[in-house]
Amino acid sequence: MRFLHAMIRVKDSDKAMDFYTKLLDMNLVKTITLEDSILYFLSDEDGQTQIELTANFENPENGYEHGNAFGHFAFGVDSMEEFGKKLHSMGYEYLYEPYYMPEAGLLIAFIKDPDGNEIEIIED
Amino acid sequence: MRFLHAMIRVKDSDKAMDFYTKLLDMNLVKTITLEDSILYFLSDEDGQTQIELTANFENPENGYEHGNAFGHFAFGVDSMEEFGKKLHSMGYEYLYEPYYMPEAGLLIAFIKDPDGNEIEIIED
Numbered sequence: 001m002r003f004l005h006a007m008i009r010v011k012d013s014d015k016a017m018d019f020y021t022k023l024l025d026m027n028l029v030k031t032i033t034l035e036d037s038i039l040y041f042l043s044d045e046d047g048q049t050q051i052e053l054t055a056n057f058e059n060p061e062n063g064y065e066h067g068n069a070f071g072h073f074a075f076g077v078d079s080m081e082e083f084g085k086k087l088h089s090m091g092y093e094y095l096y097e098p099y100y101m102p103e104a105g106l107l108i109a110f111i112k113d114p115d116g117n118e119i120e121i122i123e124d
Numbered sequence: 125m126r127f128l129h130a131m132i133r134v135k136d137s138d139k140a141m142d143f144y145t146k147l148l149d150m151n152l153v154k155t156i157t158l159e160d161s162i163l164y165f166l167s168d169e170d171g172q173t174q175i176e177l178t179a180n181f182e183n184p185e186n187g188y189e190h191g192n193a194f195g196h197f198a199f200g201v202d203s204m205e206e207f208g209k210k211l212h213s214m215g216y217e218y219l220y221e222p223y224y225m226p227e228a229g230l231l232i233a234f235i236k237d238p239d240g241n242e243i244e245i246i247e248d
Contacts (some may be wrong), residue, residue: 001149001207003168003175004246006130007195025125044127050174053129054195067189069239071131071178083125098228103158115193122128 005052006073008117011063013038013055015114020051023090024119025077032107044075063115072110072118080107080123087111098123128195129176130167132241135187137162137179139238144175147214148199148243152175168199187239196234196242204231211235222247 010016017040020026026042033039051073080098081095086103087094095118098109107123108111134140141164144150150166153173157163164177174195201207204222212220220241222233231247 002170002198002200003150003246004198004244004248005246006197009193009195032227044125046126046172048170050197052198060192064193065191066193067191068184069133069188069190069241070194071176073130074128074176076126076128086223103156105242115191118189120128120131124126124128 003009007052007054009054009059009064010113010115011059012114013053015100016040016053019092019113020053022094023086026051045068049064050123054084066116070117073118074122075111076119076122076124078123080109083123084109129173131176133178133180133183133188135183135236136238137164137177140164140177140179145215145235147211147216150175151188154191179215183241190240194241196244198244198246200246200248204233204245204248207245207247208233 022041026044027040029043031038031040037054041049042051043049053120060107081105093113094109096110098107101108109121111121113119150168153165153167161178161180166175167173174178179182193225197221216235218233220230220234225232227233233245235243235245237243
């Protein structure tokens with residue numbers, strides 16, 4: 001069996017696509033237009049789809065609800081310093097500033113996507 | 125930037141590991157033990173981690189809450205028929221029985237993991 005993707009619903013596809021393709025460097029692999037929604041399939045540099053954004057034509061007024069079952073997506077960067085510069089230049093902020101996680105031996109930080117999903121950034 | 129994983133919290137790690145490693149054929153790549161939790165990193169057959177299961181030592185009594193922002197994980201199978209046999213032999217049931225999705229030209233079905241997360245199965 002093959003992992004194909006994780007799907008999240010987004011309220012504003014322009015904002016979400018800006019975040020995932022410009023800040024996180026993902027590529028649009030394909031779109032599927034349905035009666036009630038457009039599906040955007042995104043891959044990182046390896047070319048395999050990992051995330052599907054579902055943009056429904058009708059959305060809840062206050063956006064989608066976040067439980068605590070789903071935690072976050074994690075992305076790896078070569079340099080947290082360079083990532084931080086890009087983040088701020090695009091007008092985004094850290095949710096948690098970069099800190100060293102001794103158990104994993106890694107520098108990590110958290111941001112939020114435009115729909116409020118947490119994204120972990122790991123310097124790997 | 126590299127997609128590293130999607131993280132979900134699970135109430136019973138034995139049940140979750142049974143589901144993800146035995147039914148969905150994922151492999152345990154590594155674990156990290158923290159003060160309050162154990163993290164299980166899982167990959168499919170390609171060897172790259174895609175899912176992190178967080179098993180906290182203290183959990184909400186009724187399990188974790190599901191909003192509607194996160195939708196599902198999708199997995200590809202060679203044969204939906206063979207998958208269905210395995211699903212039932214392990215005591216799991218379909219949430220939505222296999223059906224043909226004309227817009228994608230694919231046979232798809234849905235199941236739920238032990239924590240109630242939806243999993244899409246696609247014959248690809």
